[in-house]
Amino acid sequence: QKEVEQNSGPLSVPEGAIASLNCTYSDRVSQSFFWYRQYSGKSPELIMSIYSNGDKEDGRFTAQLNKASQYVSLLIRDSQPSDSATYLCAVNMYYGGSQGNLIFGKGTKLSVKP
Amino acid sequence: SQTIHQWPATLVQPVGSPLSLECTVEGTSNPNLYWYRQAAGRGLQLLFYSVGIGQISSEVPQNLSASRPQDRQFILSSKKLLLSDSGFYLCAWSSLHEQYFGPGTRLTVT
Numbered sequence: 001q002k003e004v005e006q007n008s009g010p011l012s013v014p015e016g017a018i019a020s021l022n023c024t025y026s027d028r029v030s031q032s033f034f035w036y037r038q039y040s041g042k043s044p045e046l047i048m049s050i051y052s053n054g055d056k057e058d059g060r061f062t063a064q065l066n067k068a069s070q071y072v073s074l075l076i077r078d079s080q081p082s083d084s085a086t087y088l089c090a091v092n093m094y095y096g097g098s099q100g101n102l103i104f105g106k107g108t109k110l111s112v113k114p
Numbered sequence: 115s116q117t118i119h120q121w122p123a124t125l126v127q128p129v130g131s132p133l134s135l136e137c138t139v140e141g142t143s144n145p146n147l148y149w150y151r152q153a154a155g156r157g158l159q160l161l162f163y164s165v166g167i168g169q170i171s172s173e174v175p176q177n178l179s180a181s182r183p184q185d186r187q188f189i190l191s192s193k194k195l196l197l198s199d200s201g202f203y204l205c206a207w208s209s210l211h212e213q214y215f216g217p218g219t220r221l222t223v224t
Contacts, residue, residue, distance in 0.1 A: 032211045043204055043215040044158070051211075088158070092211060101148070101173075102213055106157040 002027045002093050006105035014113050019076040021108050023089030026070070032092035033065055033072045038107065039085045048074060079112045086110070116141035118216040120205050126222045133178075133192040135219050137205030140186065145207040147188040149180055150215075153201040164188060195223045 003026045013019045021035075032051055036044035050056045050063040050072065062075040072091075076083055086107040093103055117140045127133060139145055149161040160173045162180035170180050177196060181189045188205055200223045205216040 034212065036215075041220075043202075043218040046212055046214060049212055090213075101160055101163060104158040 002103055004089055004091050004103050004105040006087075006089050006108045008106060009109040010111050011108055012111045012113060013079050015079060015081060017079050017112075019079045019083065019110055019112070021074040021076075021087050021089075021110065023072045023074075023091075023105055024070055025072070025089075025091045025093075025103070027091070027093040027103075028067075028070065030067075030070075030091045030093050033063070034090040034092075034102070035061075035063060035072075035074045036088040036090060036104075037083075037085045038088060044088055076110075079110075081112045081114050084110055084112045116207070116214065118205060118207055118214060120203075120216040120219050122219060123217065124220045124222075126224060127195050128224055129197055130194050133190070133195055133199070133221070135190040135203055135205075135221075137188040137190075137216055138186055139188075139207045142186070142207065142209060144185060145209055147182060148206040148208070148213065149188065149190050150204040150206065151201045152204060158204070162190070197223050199223050 005024045035048040037047050038044040048063040050065045053065050053067055056063045060077045064073045086109045088107045089105040090102040119138050146165050148163045150158045152158050164170050164182045167182055178192050203219045206213045
Protein backbone atom coordinates (compact mmCIF):
# COMPACT_ATOMS: atom_id res chain seq x y z
CA GLN A 1 0.00 0.00 0.00
CA LYS A 2 1.55 3.26 -1.10
CA GLU A 3 1.02 5.90 1.56
CA VAL A 4 1.74 9.51 2.40
CA GLU A 5 1.55 10.39 6.08
CA GLN A 6 1.08 13.79 7.70
CA ASN A 7 0.21 14.91 11.20
CA SER A 8 -3.37 16.15 11.07
CA GLY A 9 -2.71 18.98 13.52
CA PRO A 10 -3.89 21.50 14.22
CA LEU A 11 -0.47 23.10 14.30
CA SER A 12 -0.70 26.46 16.00
CA VAL A 13 2.09 29.05 15.68
CA PRO A 14 2.24 32.74 16.59
CA GLU A 15 2.42 35.35 13.88
CA GLY A 16 5.99 35.89 12.71
CA ALA A 17 7.18 32.43 13.76
CA ILE A 18 8.40 29.59 11.54
CA ALA A 19 5.83 26.89 10.81
CA SER A 20 7.25 23.45 10.09
CA LEU A 21 5.09 20.89 8.29
CA ASN A 22 6.26 17.32 7.83
CA CYS A 23 5.42 14.45 5.53
CA THR A 24 6.68 10.88 5.15
CA TYR A 25 6.04 8.54 2.25
CA SER A 26 6.30 4.81 1.79
CA ASP A 27 7.57 4.32 -1.77
CA ARG A 28 11.36 4.52 -2.22
CA VAL A 29 11.22 5.17 -5.99
CA SER A 30 9.09 8.32 -5.70
CA GLN A 31 10.66 11.20 -7.61
CA SER A 32 8.27 14.17 -7.46
CA PHE A 33 6.99 15.89 -4.34
CA PHE A 34 4.48 18.67 -3.93
CA TRP A 35 2.92 20.90 -1.31
CA TYR A 36 -0.60 22.25 -1.74
CA ARG A 37 -2.39 24.83 0.37
CA GLN A 38 -6.15 24.47 0.81
CA TYR A 39 -8.24 27.16 2.43
CA SER A 40 -11.50 26.07 4.01
CA GLY A 41 -14.11 25.46 1.34
CA LYS A 42 -11.67 26.03 -1.51
CA SER A 43 -9.72 23.78 -3.86
CA PRO A 44 -6.03 22.92 -3.29
CA GLU A 45 -3.46 25.35 -4.67
CA LEU A 46 0.02 24.19 -5.64
CA ILE A 47 2.63 26.20 -3.72
CA MET A 48 5.84 24.16 -3.97
CA SER A 49 7.32 21.32 -5.98
CA ILE A 50 10.64 19.61 -5.31
CA TYR A 51 12.36 16.86 -7.26
CA SER A 52 15.87 16.45 -5.81
CA ASN A 53 17.38 16.13 -2.35
CA GLY A 54 18.02 19.33 -0.45
CA ASP A 55 16.24 22.61 0.00
CA LYS A 56 14.21 24.67 -2.43
CA GLU A 57 13.22 28.19 -1.47
CA ASP A 58 10.42 30.36 -2.87
CA GLY A 59 9.75 33.54 -0.97
CA ARG A 60 8.75 32.65 2.60
CA PHE A 61 8.42 28.97 1.71
CA THR A 62 11.19 26.36 1.81
CA ALA A 63 10.66 22.75 0.82
CA GLN A 64 13.14 20.17 2.09
CA LEU A 65 13.55 16.69 0.65
CA ASN A 66 15.46 13.72 2.05
CA LYS A 67 14.88 10.68 -0.14
CA ALA A 68 17.02 8.39 2.01
CA SER A 69 14.73 9.06 4.96
CA GLN A 70 11.61 9.26 2.73
CA TYR A 71 10.80 12.61 4.26
CA VAL A 72 9.69 15.94 2.83
CA SER A 73 8.93 19.10 4.79
CA LEU A 74 7.66 22.61 4.25
CA LEU A 75 8.89 25.57 6.27
CA ILE A 76 6.94 28.81 6.31
CA ARG A 77 8.97 31.74 7.60
CA ASP A 78 7.41 34.87 9.11
CA SER A 79 4.04 33.11 9.33
CA GLN A 80 1.01 35.30 8.73
CA PRO A 81 -2.65 34.76 9.71
CA SER A 82 -3.34 34.44 5.97
CA ASP A 83 -1.20 31.28 5.99
CA SER A 84 -3.85 29.57 8.13
CA ALA A 85 -5.03 26.68 5.97
CA THR A 86 -4.66 22.94 5.51
CA TYR A 87 -1.41 21.92 3.82
CA LEU A 88 -1.45 18.78 1.69
CA CYS A 89 1.65 16.80 0.85
CA ALA A 90 1.54 14.88 -2.44
CA VAL A 91 3.95 12.35 -3.89
CA ASN A 92 4.12 11.06 -7.44
CA MET A 93 4.76 7.36 -7.17
CA TYR A 94 5.97 5.72 -10.35
CA TYR A 95 5.00 2.25 -11.45
CA GLY A 96 7.41 0.23 -13.58
CA GLY A 97 8.99 3.27 -15.22
CA SER A 98 5.74 4.96 -16.28
CA GLN A 99 4.45 8.08 -14.62
CA GLY A 100 2.13 7.26 -11.76
CA ASN A 101 -0.47 9.40 -10.09
CA LEU A 102 -0.25 11.69 -7.11
CA ILE A 103 -0.84 10.17 -3.70
CA PHE A 104 -2.03 12.78 -1.20
CA GLY A 105 -1.65 12.91 2.53
CA LYS A 106 -4.70 13.88 4.56
CA GLY A 107 -3.21 17.28 5.32
CA THR A 108 -2.01 19.28 8.30
CA LYS A 109 -4.18 22.13 9.51
CA LEU A 110 -2.10 25.21 10.31
CA SER A 111 -3.39 28.04 12.46
CA VAL A 112 -1.36 31.26 12.74
CA LYS A 113 -2.39 33.35 15.73
CA PRO A 114 -2.07 37.16 15.55
CA SER B 115 -1.92 30.89 -19.23
CA GLN B 116 -3.88 27.80 -18.38
CA THR B 117 -7.33 27.96 -16.78
CA ILE B 118 -9.54 25.17 -15.52
CA HIS B 119 -13.29 25.54 -15.11
CA GLN B 120 -15.80 23.40 -13.27
CA TRP B 121 -19.54 23.65 -13.03
CA PRO B 122 -21.79 23.78 -11.28
CA ALA B 123 -20.12 25.19 -8.17
CA THR B 124 -22.69 23.67 -5.83
CA LEU B 125 -25.34 21.02 -6.33
CA VAL B 126 -28.01 19.44 -4.14
CA GLN B 127 -29.48 16.25 -5.55
CA PRO B 128 -31.84 13.59 -4.16
CA VAL B 129 -30.76 9.99 -3.77
CA GLY B 130 -31.30 8.04 -6.98
CA SER B 131 -31.06 11.04 -9.28
CA PRO B 132 -28.49 11.29 -12.11
CA LEU B 133 -25.36 13.42 -12.02
CA SER B 134 -23.27 15.23 -14.58
CA LEU B 135 -20.30 17.40 -13.63
CA GLU B 136 -18.23 19.12 -16.28
CA CYS B 137 -14.64 20.27 -16.36
CA THR B 138 -12.89 22.18 -19.13
CA VAL B 139 -9.30 23.34 -19.48
CA GLU B 140 -8.07 26.30 -21.52
CA GLY B 141 -4.60 27.26 -22.64
CA THR B 142 -3.07 23.82 -23.01
CA SER B 143 -3.41 20.85 -25.30
CA ASN B 144 -3.43 17.13 -24.58
CA PRO B 145 -3.41 17.50 -20.81
CA ASN B 146 -3.78 14.62 -18.40
CA LEU B 147 -7.11 15.10 -16.62
CA TYR B 148 -8.22 13.85 -13.22
CA TRP B 149 -11.35 13.61 -11.08
CA TYR B 150 -10.93 13.56 -7.30
CA ARG B 151 -13.41 13.45 -4.46
CA GLN B 152 -12.77 14.94 -1.05
CA ALA B 153 -15.29 13.81 1.56
CA ALA B 154 -15.69 15.73 4.81
CA GLY B 155 -12.73 15.07 7.09
CA ARG B 156 -11.05 12.77 4.59
CA GLY B 157 -8.24 13.05 2.11
CA LEU B 158 -8.32 13.43 -1.64
CA GLN B 159 -9.43 10.27 -3.39
CA LEU B 160 -8.54 9.83 -7.06
CA LEU B 161 -11.60 8.60 -8.96
CA PHE B 162 -10.60 8.70 -12.64
CA TYR B 163 -7.79 9.90 -14.83
CA SER B 164 -7.43 10.32 -18.56
CA VAL B 165 -4.35 10.67 -20.76
CA GLY B 166 -6.31 11.37 -23.96
CA ILE B 167 -9.69 11.52 -25.69
CA GLY B 168 -11.73 8.44 -24.90
CA GLN B 169 -9.03 7.04 -22.57
CA ILE B 170 -10.33 6.66 -19.02
CA SER B 171 -8.79 4.80 -16.11
CA SER B 172 -10.82 4.11 -13.00
CA GLU B 173 -9.10 4.01 -9.64
CA VAL B 174 -12.06 3.14 -7.44
CA PRO B 175 -14.98 0.89 -8.50
CA GLN B 176 -18.26 2.62 -7.71
CA ASN B 177 -21.43 3.97 -9.30
CA LEU B 178 -19.60 6.84 -11.00
CA SER B 179 -18.27 7.01 -14.54
CA ALA B 180 -16.17 9.47 -16.52
CA SER B 181 -15.86 10.45 -20.15
CA ARG B 182 -13.55 12.63 -22.19
CA PRO B 183 -15.36 13.56 -25.39
CA GLN B 184 -12.91 16.33 -26.32
CA ASP B 185 -9.24 16.98 -25.59
CA ARG B 186 -9.94 19.58 -22.91
CA GLN B 187 -13.28 18.36 -21.57
CA PHE B 188 -13.78 15.85 -18.79
CA ILE B 189 -17.20 14.76 -17.52
CA LEU B 190 -18.12 12.88 -14.34
CA SER B 191 -21.47 11.09 -14.33
CA SER B 192 -23.70 8.86 -12.33
CA LYS B 193 -26.99 7.20 -13.21
CA LYS B 194 -28.19 6.96 -9.60
CA LEU B 195 -26.65 8.92 -6.76
CA LEU B 196 -26.07 7.45 -3.31
CA LEU B 197 -25.85 9.33 -0.03
CA SER B 198 -22.19 8.36 0.12
CA ASP B 199 -21.55 10.28 -3.10
CA SER B 200 -21.73 13.58 -1.22
CA GLY B 201 -18.46 15.46 -1.22
CA PHE B 202 -16.26 18.04 -2.89
CA TYR B 203 -15.46 16.99 -6.47
CA LEU B 204 -12.29 18.35 -7.94
CA CYS B 205 -11.05 18.25 -11.50
CA ALA B 206 -7.33 18.66 -12.12
CA TRP B 207 -5.01 18.84 -15.10
CA SER B 208 -1.31 18.18 -15.57
CA SER B 209 1.13 18.44 -18.42
CA LEU B 210 4.31 16.95 -16.96
CA HIS B 211 4.52 16.42 -13.23
CA GLU B 212 2.54 19.20 -11.56
CA GLN B 213 -1.23 19.01 -11.10
CA TYR B 214 -3.50 22.03 -10.93
CA PHE B 215 -7.00 21.93 -9.53
CA GLY B 216 -10.20 23.55 -10.64
CA PRO B 217 -12.49 25.40 -8.20
CA GLY B 218 -14.50 22.26 -7.42
CA THR B 219 -18.16 21.27 -7.19
CA ARG B 220 -19.69 20.73 -3.77
CA LEU B 221 -22.29 17.96 -4.08
CA THR B 222 -24.83 17.21 -1.38
CA VAL B 223 -27.00 14.13 -1.86
CA THR B 224 -30.17 14.25 0.25
